[in-house]
Amino acid sequence: MKIGIVGLGISGLRTAMLLEKAGFNVQLFEARGRVGGRLQTIDEGNGVHYEAGGEWIDSDHFRCLNLLAEFELEGIQPEPWPKKLHYKGSISSEAHIWNDALEDDLRVEAAARELCRDLSTPPWKNCHKAAWDKRTLADFLNEHTQTDRGLWYVTAKYRSDEGDDPGEIGLLGWLAGYIHYLERDGDVMSAYRVPGGFSGLCEKMLGSLRAEPLLGSALKRISQDPLGVSLEFERSRARVDHVILTLPPPALERVAFDPALPVAKRCAIEACKMGRTIKILWEFDTAWWEGEEWGGSVLTDGPLQQTWVEACEAPVLCAYICGERAMEWTRMGDPVNAGVYELAKLHKEAPRHFKRGWAHLWPNDPYAQGGFSHLSPGYVLEHMEHIAPPVKRIHFAGEHTAMWTGFIEGALESAERVVQEILKTEA
Ligand SMILES: Cc1cc2nc3c(=O)[nH]c(=O)nc-3n(C[C@H](O)[C@H](O)[C@H](O)COP(=O)(O)OP(=O)(O)OC[C@H]3O[C@@H](n4cnc5c(N)ncnc54)[C@H](O)[C@@H]3O)c2cc1C
Known part of the structure; x- marks a missing residue:
């Protein structure tokens, strides 16, 4: 049986590894001139290398x-x-956070814990929680905080996790x-972080495969x-028994399907939103942050939102900005x-x-x-x-199809699930 895999981010590469093993x-197709998708390690020379996309692995991301x-x-x-905290001119750190912000943080955690006790899995089985699905995370954070500073802190923390403003995120999701x-x-x-960066890992994954990828192949049309x-790309065609599409939802929306996808599938693809996420990086001649008893890692109420130090030989600081603020940066002539x-x-020395x-x-x-998908209000139940x-x-595979939505872990989870689907078609 011949299986086409379109999209060679980490979910497509992992799917290919597991299918070849089975x-x-x-047959591998990718629109870009490289594999890895939203994982991209950039090497600028002179000891500067950094992750332009996905970067961190949580310690329970076992896959x-x-x-x-x-x-x-x-x-x-x-x-x-x-982590240093800057809010309205006052400075603290996550290790010794202002008491009022800490109390608000604990209130939010306790309230979330309480709601989770009552949740069923998978998430869409919570039909009796329609009101939660319609609410936003921002509503919930407002309700469970008592100070401006606390609200700012929890908003900043969860914005960074979700890759967009809490007003865009559904509470149930x-x-x-x-x-x-x-x-x-x-x-x-x-x-x-990955030693040598995620691009190196993706290259190793590709190197472990027998199949050769067709890079520069953007899928335009698909008919079954x-x-x-039958797959139609900009300059070529292919015929396979089954195909696995790992394209992120906005890219899937641009592919023509014949016959058209069922309405529920089309609506789910359209409704699946991507977080507005950017990174800006700067190289300095010295790590000026080191003299300050902090590591360059900041959460701020200013336009940069969050910074950290990249794991490379040169002193490189990264700002990770999400939501409406990120869109303001995309409209700037010279964000650097x-x-x-x-x-x-x-x-002032920067x-x-x-x-x-x-x-x-x-x-x-x-x-x-x-950046990565999130579950917007109304998405889970509908x-x-x-x-x-x-x-x-x-x-369909890719992080947006997983329970670990948004994460690299989710992309890998989706690879395992879709391989089981293919194995079942053979049985
Ligand atoms: C700035 C940023 C920071 C992030 N930080 C983290 C983090 O710290 N930790 C974490 O776990 N996750 C993080 N993520 C998310 C993580 O990178 C993604 O969840 C993961 O890489 C998604 O993998 P994927 O294979 O599902 O999708 P992708 O990597 O998007 O792969 C899909 C592939 O499909 C290709 N494609 C698209 N359209 C077509 C077409 N028409 N024809 C052919 N090919 C096509 C794309 O080029 C791409 O290669 C971050 C993402 C970004 C952008």
Whole structure:
């Protein structure tokens, strides 16, 4: 049986590895001139390399950690620097956070824990929770905080997790993800990075395959009949028995299907939203943040929202910006220099040490149109169950089809699920 895999991000690569291992013949197609999709390690020379896309592995992302182990890699743990907090001119750190913000944070956690006790899995089985599905995470955070500073802190924290503003996130969908947090033991967020970067891992995955990828192949049209599936790319065609599409929802929307996809599937694809996420990076001639008893890691109420230090030999700081603020940065002529101006507000020495910088504006990326998917208000009960199932010979994978929505772990989870689907068609 010949299986086409379209989209060679980490979900497509993992699917190919698992299918080849199970004895299938796979054909690989990718629109970009490289594999990895939203995982992209950039090497700018002189010790500067960084992750333009996905970067962190939580310590309970076991599929991801096991994949590293398969290639004899071990996650790198960041230095345990306290995160600095800047709010309306006052400064604190996550380790010694203002009491009022801490109390609000604990109130939100307790309320979320309470709601999660009553949740069924999968998330769309919570029909009696329609009111939660219609509410936003922002409503919930407002309700359970008592101070401006506390509200700012929890908003900043969950915005960074979700990759968009809490007003865009449905409460039921957020709780479905929060359940994973409750099963956690200790501080496991952003625990590891990949040594050498995610692009190296993706290249190793590709290198482990017998099949050769057809890069530069953007899928335009797909038609299926009782005997197989025909794929039409910009400059070529292919015929396979089954196809697995790992394209993010905005890219899927641009593919023509013949016959048309069922209405529920089309609506689920349209309703699945991508977070508005960007990264801006700066190289400096010295790590000016180190003299300050903090590690360059900041959460701020200013336009940069959040910064951290990249794991490379050169001193490189990364700002990770999400939501409406990120869109403001995408409209700027020179986000790198505008960012240096903002950094000067956090540390007046920053401009003096600045060497060069780069901006990665994911909402403008033609094959992703955003950072990663999130569950918007109303999505869970109306659409979520329709996003993953196959339509006859067409199968769907990618982080947006997983329970670990948004994460690299979810992309890998989707690969395992779709391989089981293919195995069942053979049985
Ligand atoms: C800035 C940023 C930060 C992130 N941080 C983290 C993090 O710290 N931790 C974490 O777990 N996750 C993070 N993520 C999310 C993570 O990167 C993704 O969840 C994961 O990489 C998605 O993999 P995927 O295979 O599902 O999709 P993709 O990587 O998007 O792969 C899909 C592939 O399909 C291709 N494609 C699209 N259209 C077509 C077409 N028409 N024809 C052929 N091919 C097509 C694309 O080029 C792409 O290669 C981040 C993402 C971004 C952008």
